[in-house]
Amino acid sequence: MTDARITTHPILEFKEGRKVRFTFDGRELDGYEGEPIAAALHAAGVRVLGESPKLKRPRGFFCAIGNCSSCLMTVDGRPNVRVCTEKLREGMCVTTQRGKGVLFAND
Amino acid sequence: MAVNRRADAVVIGGGVVGASIAYHLARRGFGRIALVERSYLASGSTGRCGAGVRQQWGTRLNCLLARESVRMFERMEDELGYDRSIEFKQGGYLLLAYTDREMNQFVKNVELEQSLGIPASLLTPAEARAIVPMLNAGDVLCATYCPTDGHANPFHVTYAYVGAARRLGVEVMTFTEVKGIVVENGRVARVVCDRGVIDTGVVVNAAGPYSGLVARMAGVEIPFWAERHQILVTEPVEPVLRPMVMSFSRRIYCQQTPHGSFIMGMADPNEQPGFSTESSWKFLVEMAREITRVLPPVGDLKVVRQWAGLYDMTPDAHPILGATPVEGFYLACGFSGHGFMLAPVTGRLISEIICDEKPSIDITGLDLGRFERGELVVEPSVV
Numbered sequence: 374m375t376d377a378r379i380t381t382h383p384i385l386e387f388k389e390g391r392k393v394r395f396t397f398d399g400r401e402l403d404g405y406e407g408e409p410i411a412a413a414l415h416a417a418g419v420r421v422l423g424e425s426p427k428l429k430r431p432r433g434f435f436c437a438i439g440n441c442s443s444c445l446m447t448v449d450g451r452p453n454v455r456v457c458t459e460k461l462r463e464g465m466c467v468t469t470q471r472g473k474g475v476l477f478a479n480d
Numbered sequence: 481m482a483v484n485r486r487a488d489a490v491v492i493g494g495g496v497v498g499a500s501i502a503y504h505l506a507r508r509g510f511g512r513i514a515l516v517e518r519s520y521l522a523s524g525s526t527g528r529c530g531a532g533v534r535q536q537w538g539t540r541l542n543c544l545l546a547r548e549s550v551r552m553f554e555r556m557e558d559e560l561g562y563d564r565s566i567e568f569k570q571g572g573y574l575l576l577a578y579t580d581r582e583m584n585q586f587v588k589n590v591e592l593e594q595s596l597g598i599p600a601s602l603l604t605p606a607e608a609r610a611i612v613p614m615l616n617a618g619d620v621l622c623a624t625y626c627p628t629d630g631h632a633n634p635f636h637v638t639y640a641y642v643g644a645a646r647r648l649g650v651e652v653m654t655f656t657e658v659k660g661i662v663v664e665n666g667r668v669a670r671v672v673c674d675r676g677v678i679d680t681g682v683v684v685n686a687a688g689p690y691s692g693l694v695a696r697m698a699g700v701e702i703p704f705w706a707e708r709h710q711i712l713v714t715e716p717v718e719p720v721l722r723p724m725v726m727s728f729s730r731r732i733y734c735q736q737t738p739h740g741s742f743i744m745g746m747a748d749p750n751e752q753p754g755f756s757t758e759s760s761w762k763f764l765v766e767m768a769r770e771i772t773r774v775l776p777p778v779g780d781l782k783v784v785r786q787w788a789g790l791y792d793m794t795p796d797a798h799p800i801l802g803a804t805p806v807e808g809f810y811l812a813c814g815f816s817g818h819g820f821m822l823a824p825v826t827g828r829l830i831s832e833i834i835c836d837e838k839p840s841i842d843i844t845g846l847d848l849g850r851f852e853r854g855e856l857v858v859e860p861s862v863v
Binding site for chain 2: 451452453472473474475476477479480
C-alpha cells in the first residue's frame, strides 16, 4: 500500500530513515525509522488505532499533531502513547489499547 | 437582585465547610439560614484541594475529629439523600518515613491512633510494598497505614451538603460578596453584601483563606495567613494505586482517583504568605522529580494540568472553631490544609455550639483564645 504512505506533514518532518521492522498486535510490519508510528501503521493499511473511552467506538488518525488523544496506543508496554508523534524504532511492540491503559502490573 | 432581608444565621463561604455548617444548622432547625459565597460553590480551596481524608495524626484532637468525619463520609450519600456518588474511596493512607525523627513520630502516632480505635498500623518497607507494589521502598525506613482513610470528590461533597441544605430551606446566595459586618453593642447586627444587607444575629466565618479578612470586618483579629499550595493531575490509567501515598519529609502526597487520574501535590517550605494562586514551572519540575523517586512508574504519566489553591494557616496547624469576643460571630477556619476532611464534623460541631448544645467532641482547646493563652496544639504531621 505504498499509495497510503504519508510523505509530507504541515508541522512534522518526515525524514525517511532506514527500513525497520516492528509489530502491531503481534503482526510484523515494516516502517521507516523516525517516522511517526501512526504513519507506518497508516501505510500498512491500519485505520483503527484505538477505541473511545466510554462507548468503545473505533478511533483512528484524527489531529495527527499529538493533541487529540484519538491515537493512544500501548508501545513497548507504555500506555497512552500518542503514536501520531512518537517516532518509530526498530523492534517496537505496538498494541491496541483497551480501556485506559495499564501503567504497572501489581502482581 | 438586591437582597435586603433577615436571617437567623449567615454562613460566609460556599466551600465544603460552609456548606456543611449551613446543612447542620438547618437540620437542627435553626430557622432562616443564608449561605453567602462571593463566587460559585467550591470555587476556592475546596475545589482545588487534594481531597484526602485521613485519620493518622499526631494529636488526639485531630484524630478524634478525623475519625468522626470518616464515619460521616461513609454514610454521607444516604444521610444527605445524594443520588450521585461522592466518590469516597477508602483505599487507605500510606505514610512513609525517611528519617529517624519521622520514624519516632510515627511510632508515637500509631500508638495514639490505636488507643482511639483508629485501625492504623506500623509497617516495614516490605509490608508497605505489598500494599503499593510500585513503591520504591529503597530508602523508606518504615511506614504507617490506615485502611479506612481515603479520599472523596470535593465538588460532589459540597453539592451533596448544599442540595440537602436547600431542601431544608437554606438560601444559597452565590456571586454575593460580603463587604462588611456590622457589630452593635458587642454583638453581630448585620452583614453588608455587594447585593444588599442581611440583618442577623449569627454570622459564621467559613471563608477559608479569606477568613482573616472577614474576621477583621467584625473587628476580630486572628493569627492566620493564606499560603499557596500547588497540585497537578495526570492522564487516567486503569486503577493501580489504592491508598493515598504521603511523605512529610518529602512534603508530597499522591492519590489515584476512581476515574484513574493521579492527583498529587507538594509543599514548598519557602512559600510566602499571600493570595496568589498562580502555577509555577518550579513546582512541576520538583513534583515530577519527587514522585518519580517515590513511585517510579508514575514518571511515565503525562500531566494534564496543574493549579494552585490556598491553605488557611494557623500557627499550630489546627483549625479555629467556635465563638469570639463578638457575640454571635463564630469561626470555622484555619484548617491548615485539612478543611475538606474535617468539614463534616466541623459542620456538626459548629451547629451544636451555635444551638447552645454541648459539642459532641470537646473542642474547647480549638478556640481563638488558645493563642492568647499560649495553649497551642501543635500538629507534627502535616504536608
